[in-house]
Amino acid sequence: MALLSPRSLLLRASLRYLWRHPWQLGLALLGVAVGVAVVVAVDLANQSASRAFTLSTEALTGEATHQVVAGPEGIPEDWYVALRRDHGLRPAAPVVEGFVRLPERDDRSLRVLGVDVFAEGGMRPAIGGITGRVPVGELLAYPDGAVMLASDLARLELEPGEPLTVRHRGRDHTLRILDGMTPQRELDATGLRDVVIMDIAAAQELLGREGRLDRVDFVLDERRLAVLSELLPDGARLVEADQRAASLAQMTDAFQLNLQAFSLLALVVGAFLIYNTMTFSVVQRRQLLGMLRATGTTRGEVFRVILLEAAIIGVVGTAAGLLLGLALATVLVDLVTRTIDDLYFALAIRELSVDPASLLRGALLGVGMTVVAALAPAREATAIPPRAALSRSFLEHRRRRWLPLLSTVGLVLGALGVVLLAATGEQLAPAFAGLFALIVGMALLVPPLLFLSVRLLAPVLGASAGYLGRMTARGVGASLSRTGVAAAALTVAVSAVIGVGVMVDSFRTTFADWLDATLHADVYVSVPGGGAMEPDQRERLEGVDGVDFVTRSRFVRVGAGDHDARLRVFDIPPPAEDGFRFRAGDPGRAWQAYRDDGAVFVTEPYAWHHGVAVGDTITLGTSRGERAFPVAAVLYDYGTSEGAVIMGRETYDGHWDDPAVDSLGVYASDGVSTEALRERLQGAAAEGEQLLQFQSNREIRALSLEIFDQTFTITQVLRMLAILVAVTGVLSALLALSLERAREYAVLRAVGVTPRELGGLVTAQNALVGVLSGLFAIPLGLGLAAALILVINQRSFGWSMDLAVDPWILLQALGLALVAALVAGLYPAWRMARTTPALAMKED
Template identity: 50%
Template sequence: MILARAGLRHHLRNPWQAALAILGVALGVAVVVAVELANASAERAFTRSAEALAGDATHRVTAGSAGLDEGLYAQLRRSGVRPATPVVEGYVDGPQGRPLRVLGVDPWAEAGVRDTVAGAAFRVDAADWLGSEAAAVLFEKDAQRLGIGAGDRLDVEVGGRGRSLVVAAVAEPADALTAEGLRDTVVVDIATAQELLGRVGRLDRIDLVVPDGAPGERMLARVAEHLPPEAEVQDAQDGAAALDEMTAAFRLNLTAFSLLALLVGALLIYNAISFSVVQRRPLLGRLRALGVGRGQLFRGVVAEGVLLGALGTVLGLPLGYALAEILLELVTRTITDLYFVLSVRDVTLAPSAVAMAAILGVVAAGGAAAAPAWEAASVAPRSALERASLEGRARRWVRWLALAGCGLAALGGLLLWGYGGGLVVGFAGVFALLAGAALVVPWAVYTLALVAAYPAGAVFGAPGRMAARGVAAGLSRSGVAGTALVIAVTAVIGVTVMIDSFRGSLATWLETTLSADVYVSAPSQAGDRPPALVPDLAERLGAVDGVEYVATARYLRVPSAYGEVRLRAFDHGPIGDRGMRYKDRTADAWERFEAGEAAFVTEPFAAHHKLATGDRIALRTPQGVHELPVAAVVYDYTTSEGAVFVGRAFYDDHWGDEAINSLAVHAATGVDREGLIDALRQAAGAEAAALRFRSDAEIRQLSLEVFDRTFAITRVLQLLATVVAAAGVFGALFALSLERTGEVAVLRALGLTPRQVGVLELARTGLLGGFAGLLAIPPGLALAGALTGVINQRAFGWSLQLSVDPAVLVQGVVLASGAALLAGLYPAYRAARIPPGEAMRDEG
């Protein structure tokens, strides 16, 4: 108990240091918790939504985004298939610019499939459903948020056109989970949804509740009898699982980032706890001299670490929660931009995040305390009294650590480039690489500091030498702080180069593929399917003066052997394959593509499904399943899910509809683009208001804007890792400045002015930051290579052209120096204000 009291009083007498240790733990915990919570909340929202929308449905009849003829539902009902309910689903822009899910149902068929939706639908009189105005049911929370009630109008925008619905009733979901799943949903009847979403006569799916055993089999057999060739029966959970899988790589990337934050956080915790232990080495030495056993000392110090860790965790949890709110918005936006519309508003305190916090904060703090505690408990009592002995041991250790680090980094390299494993193996390689770099840093900082002492001494004299050697002399402190900073800056360099390379590859791709002058499409909610255009629009626009040719594209999702795939049908006419960038192709690829005899697959699609030129791909069409050879693999950065391209001829033969989703207008040479857009608008006539006419430059800019938005979360995480590392540097410098009080007092007595002392301290800090920045360059570049060449390839299937802008490397060094200088301001200010007489008296 007396030992514990001594430990406790040490912290009470050094409240600043205790506070720093707790803050270090809190920050580390907060970042990990925030990422974990944001991830878990997004996933939970997705699951809840999928569950609420599926209700009790076990199966669904679907035919991809082209949908089913609504007559199929009537046929199934007539043949006794029930419970079965038709669904038309899509998105519109709600009143506050937020996407609203439109769920079109048959109110009388919902019971037994989605009771909550059925309950909501039954709150509306049949007369209202059948009335002339489009009736809608809102759920209570959305009605409150939008500030509207029964009888009010709900203004939405769809395909660029304003529409108005009448809120016929406000319903309350049966339970909280369903309420969460049905957030931002407006229920309308099938006809309204069809009309609103431009899918008259079509259904998106028919949900079925299939009983177990023989009755179920009979029911499915009856369904099969009526099923058109393009349709299939899916297990209801498969659809949700496919969507979930779509975002798996994205979420894995975020988890990897949270692990990076964990690595930096753990270093910070180690830093903070080891400072408080190392500072007490003289006391520990005295206690050892008094006969305190090694085990007692070890347990006592570890217990203190655990206590500080627990306090930090308690602080870190609310901090992480607050941070998660910011991250969640970014995660949601990215998923919506890239995959599907996702609406999440609340961060839920997931048990896994709490567990993660407890493990990180408490266990890692205890673990971090264990190393210095063991070190202090292991040395002889006399040497524990000498600071020099600690630094001597640190200097010996760093060589071995550096050797181990080189080995680990080599293993990382092998996992990344020498072994063709999956994404998890790739991430293991990245972490081995980073951990290896982390182990090399203390030795490298020490060596660099000693080398830098010569030029620093030549230029700035003794203060320059002192600043450089001070970094080396305080290795047990500066080593860990430097490591945290190097890891953070490595991540910044690696990820920035990756993002720049990605952006560069995308820009190059856009440059070569956007071969038309003007693109025409109808606006759609991000993540939702694009609305179809009027079929004769291409012809009308093609007749405009100055137009060489109007190429068309049709986008839809179709069932295939690989699940539902994105299909794009192109009619390029005389433009040929201008705009296609081949990764691999057969000699007659384009001719066969145009003739409808072959398909192209995008690079991610080929990677995910292990397809190559010459393989065959089976697509479910209204004419039955049709196999096509893959004649080319093309570069495409529009979707990580991948897509299959077919010629319009093949589409017309097998789907037989005239629908198009976008037009690419190729103008004759020398035609003024602005004038052309005006002429095209005029030719479009009444439809022009609901269409978007964009130049290739505009499309390029918009694409890059979406790209930048997608990586916003990555940049935030980078920033957080740097803030955490800077906090570590601050802790290290503050501890160093406390320890160096006596030394500073001697310097002041010898005639160094307060300003000179402050500059000396700042120079030491700046050097540490500069070294960290320089040392982060090699692992940063390796990380960039791994992310662009391996991780992106394995996660998304994109091959990216690695391009390194030297400015990024300079920025890394500036960032590290800046963070270190900022962190060093207060310690320098404090050192400059040390009253020499008082300090000498205290230290003596």
């Protein structure tokens, strides 16, 4: 028989089968499409965010090979002038940069890039080309002159020549937009989005950096690199241009890997759906396949046609999934970049960029998963002898013989998953492999557990609901080849809901407890958008009547060996010391070393990422060169997964020439309410010109939790999509089951069972599958939560969290499984109750 011939009986029967079962085919296609869409959407969102960061970095770095950077004081402008004049190290381009906000849209920030246009031609081509559109004299003549992309001006509804009001460090400044650029290179057009380009002197005045530079970019060969290394000013470092960008990009790697793992979970659930679909297609055609085998059709021909069906479903479903993934990615890219903004660094670009490689990976995963999931059903179709294929009982008996093997393999995979999670050190990829081994192992255990459960429940249901109760339990067990896989898919999806729900709830509880322990001041004063408070404003506020004492904070970045470190500087009176929670180190000794010996604290994420422990030292680049600081304690901290170094103000002042203060924590005197203190502080601040914001500890706590919830929005979206795939799978399974048992139900109708009783029987079987799936999902979900909290998140971000299990989450998951099964079974139950017995008992 020529399998690929149009006249091939087997191929024609296959295509006819797919055409005559549109619901089953449609649900299979939907399962593949949703699974592929989630994977593609997450991949595209991650790629878009990474590409946006890369293009922005390349556009702002240009042709530079190295950079001279410094700490909070910056680089003396005189050093750069002397370097060019006396040593001729060129090309060299000085840069001043910072962020400003739009007063009417405080959630949007613009990057200010101050450059020397005379030095830019060989460094950043797009910026060097400004002089070709804007006369240099005009750019230098206006201390408020600026240039932006024409596309940015259009978004801001501005025309060249119109003013743009921006806010920096609590003061509003009006810039004169001289022109709108339209770069020819995509790199520049994308990377310079939301960037305000100014003459360096104007930017220094705007950003309060007079006489200082943030960095100097160089194009160096080995000879000039050696010369420059000997000429660095105090507190400055010479780094490769891509080193800083690489360290920032590494921060998001773990976050993006977590998203990819969650997206693959949807694809795993989709694999169960494909397995379901192909198994049912084999089961429903067992008589036809048996007759074809008896008349000479070979095993290989049957095997190939089943895989061909799977390939057709995979190709069509994957194509739909790619289109759906593009639409979903436009939503996810905003969620991904918003999370990166909240946790890591500003990322202004939020457009979707379509990477063909992402689409190709999604296509290969979709088609490959479909074919792999169909291998077992295809083998099943060829392994059954022709005569036995005509008997459905033979198939069910054969499936039950596999239960001991499924149990053994499931237990082995589960144990392997636990070992991988517990014994892979700091590696993240083996931990995810262990997590998936645990999931697959539990999925294999579901059919044996389902069979055992209905055997035990049959007498109980019979005693409580009579013969219909016994039929409910026995019907589920008798159709294990169909119900088992459906229950496995639903169990995996619901366990993901439990695991992620418990993880997020535990994290939120831990985060809220940390906020309660940390936010002790009555009123917190800071500059909107960040930045230093003006000294006269700070002194005025500290002298307000009703202020008991204040804490002062400064937040900067400094060099720490091969990376930049967040440095938090605190001036903390002893009464405020209980706002810090110690993970390692004796609090009494640690505070003494912090105050008297210049020791520092590190946060838990910093200690994890950089292998730092109590008793070690950290080398930081100060204004007087590199200095080593002993580590006195490791603190719990959930403000950033990057981690931070915490230093006393007196120690900081001894090593850096930076008297600035970013924020105050104000404690009220006895008898002074928080509202009264806030009003007095606001009144005092009104005497100055700098705009400040005043927040109570309750307001900061509420805002922090709101940002937390926004950060985990994408996680909630992904787990709901996994549930959608699972519900689709259950609907497919129950519909196929109803079709398979149509004659059996018809016999029941013929012997007196009413349509209402039959509908109740089918619904009860669906409900039993849903409840048992929900119960099976609870231990797996709790295991996933423990793995996510104690292993995955710890290795990804360095945070340790307490495992907090809210019984309400478990009840919700159980209800979700029940509702999913009931909703999926509504149409099959309705169909069976309305089908006439004579029609259902007809042979095909």
